[in-house]
Amino acid sequence: MNVIIDISNNIEEKECRICFESTNVEDLISPCYCRGTSKWVHHSCLQTWRENSENQDARIKCMECNYEYNLISTNVPENIPFLKHFIDDNDQIKGKYTSAYLFLLLYSLMSYPILFEPLEKYNNYVSIDILNYYQPNNKKIFLDFIKINDFYYMLYYYSLNLSINNNIIYFIIIMNLFCNIKYKRYFFRNIFLDFYKNIIFLNLAYIFYFLFFICDLNGTFILLNFTMQLLNYYTTRKLLLKMNYIIKNINANNCD
Numbered sequence: 001m002n003v004i005i006d007i008s009n010n011i012e013e014k015e016c017r018i019c020f021e022s023t024n025v026e027d028l029i030s031p032c033y034c035r036g037t038s039k040w041v042h043h044s045c046l047q048t049w050r051e052n053s054e055n056q057d058a059r060i061k062c063m064e065c066n067y068e069y070n071l072i073s074t075n076v077p078e079n080i081p082f083l084k085h086f087i088d089d090n091d092q093i094k095g096k097y098t099s100a101y102l103f104l105l106l107y108s109l110m111s112y113p114i115l116f117e118p119l120e121k122y123n124n125y126v127s128i129d130i131l132n133y134y135q136p137n138n139k140k141i142f143l144d145f146i147k148i149n150d151f152y153y154m155l156y157y158y159s160l161n162l163s164i165n166n167n168i169i170y171f172i173i174i175m176n177l178f179c180n181i182k183y184k185r186y187f188f189r190n191i192f193l194d195f196y197k198n199i200i201f202l203n204l205a206y207i208f209y210f211l212f213f214i215c216d217l218n219g220t221f222i223l224l225n226f227t228m229q230l231l232n233y234y235t236t237r238k239l240l241l242k243m244n245y246i247i248k249n250i251n252a253n254n255c256d
């Protein structure tokens, strides 16, 4: 008797067994042996159901007819292209990273007399203005200090240029991640604190200067800023390894 078989083939009768809606017909699938009112289910509804199920079995099979779903991974693996340049297949930092950092140090050293100094002189030392909240007295103390000390003068502008370049690199990394990461919420929830710490650390000298207004400790400020720019080599390195770790984690858990 074939009379009542598969009335659900009739398009009007298709209804999702989870949300009981007949809308989005093109998303309706029949994933198991269940027939009748349980035959159809929205792909998205089933996906949510599986993900939220406490029962591990319910993630892989229909709990009514026990049919194991044909699960095909539709997830494209997570991938950050620039990371491959710096981390090898054994999750170790490549020597290329050190070379890139040395290049940055050298580039900043070469570029500051060409870019920064003339611009600063032309703008009446605007960076020192900003650093001292536009207070003429403090600016004068700072300026007098670096003008009689060639070493500090050079180091101040070198560190300033380096810190701007380092901050730009962080900005580029974050933009790059936003464009490439598909599981943004998970990824950024796990990496947020590391980014935050790194950027604070990178700009620690400025933060100290702003907070405590150590204008009579100009030399300390300049040395601290320079040290932070160098230590950024280690903190960025740690950040890259953490990113790699999170990406691997996402990909390992993406098999279903």
Ligand SMILES: [Zn+2]
Binding pocket: 016, 017, 018, 019, 020, 021, 041, 042, 045
């Ligand atoms: Zn549904």
Ligand SMILES: [Zn+2]
Binding pocket: 032, 033, 034, 062, 063, 064, 065, 066, 067
């Ligand atoms: Zn079933």
